[in-house]
Amino acid sequence: MIPRIGIIPSEVRTLGIERTYRLNDAYAQAIQAVGGLPLILPYANNEENVLAMVDLMDGLLLTGGADVAPRHYGEDPKVGLGSIEEERDEQEIRFIHAMMKMSKPILGICRGMQIMAAARGGSLYQDLEREMPFAMGHSTEANKEHRSHxxxxxxxxxxxRMIGKEPLWVNSRHHQGVKRLPQRFVASAYSNDGLIEAMEAIDHPFAIGVQWHPENLFAIDERQMMLFRSFVNATKA
Ligand SMILES: [Mn+2]
Structure with a gap:
């Protein structure tokens, strides 16, 4: 059986037009490149369907996108907060809790790491430039595969242990970041300014978040491919 990896799409709302879904293809290609079957999950309208979908999935991939609403980590909005996707936040938080409960693997990418942090009791910098002293440029304009820092x-x-101990060059397209780690998580990587660039659960088989975008790098960097491979392999364990 090919491991089934659920992906929650982002919501697109245009005034006066009904809600539609959006997903960058690179995520679906990365999962297939390492032998997984990506499946786009619609938004569930009740808890039973969340559990039913989680039951069908072997793993969950949380993708990049808009900012997480600060109420999910107990803050009011600050100047510098970008656009949010209210319904997507809700969906992802429910799926994260259900996956964690069932001990199924989760890989969070960029916003995916941030929503995982918020869902499990961590907090975020709403805007690194304004809130984190001496933050480096984490959202330099460049090609998606540009290895920035x-x-x-x-x-x-x-x-x-999965991708090697050597420093890793990564792309960087985020203006938010994890401020306080969630409970039962530790930092697994930092950038030079001290920002947490990756985190992992200590008592879960595979709940890992990375702040960069490996889906744009797996074709040119074997270690980024290893991250996806380890994720999909973890769903078979
Ligand atoms: Mn960065």
Whole structure:
């Protein structure tokens, strides 16, 4: 059986037009490149359907996108907060809790890491430039595969055991970041300014978040491919 990896799309709302879904193809291609079957999940309208969908999935991929609403980590909005997707936040939080409960693997990418942090009791910088002193440029305008800055992996982390301990050059397209880690998570990588660039659950088989975009790098960097491979392999364990 090919491991089934659920992906929750982002919501597109245009005034006066009904809601539609959107997903960058790179995520679906990355999952297939390592032998997984990506499946786009519609928004569930009740808890029973969340559980039914989670039951069908072997893993969950949380993708990039808009900002997380600060109420999910107990803050009011600050100047610098970008656009949010109210319904997507709700959906992803419900799916995260259900996947964690069933001990099924989760990989969070960029916003995916941030929503995982918010869902599990962590908090975010609403805007790095305004809130984090001496933050480096984490949203430099460049091609999607431009390797912008280094991340330094924690030598004892699951992440470094999967993709190696050496510093890793990553792309960077985020203006938010994880401020406080969620409960039962540790940092698995930092950038030079001290920002958490990856995190992992300590008592879950595979709940890992990365702040960069490996889906744009797996074709040119074997270590980024290893991240997806480890994720999909974890669903078979
Ligand atoms: Mn970055």
């Amino acid at each position: 280094r991340v330094y992996l924690e030598p004892d982390s699951r992440l470094s």
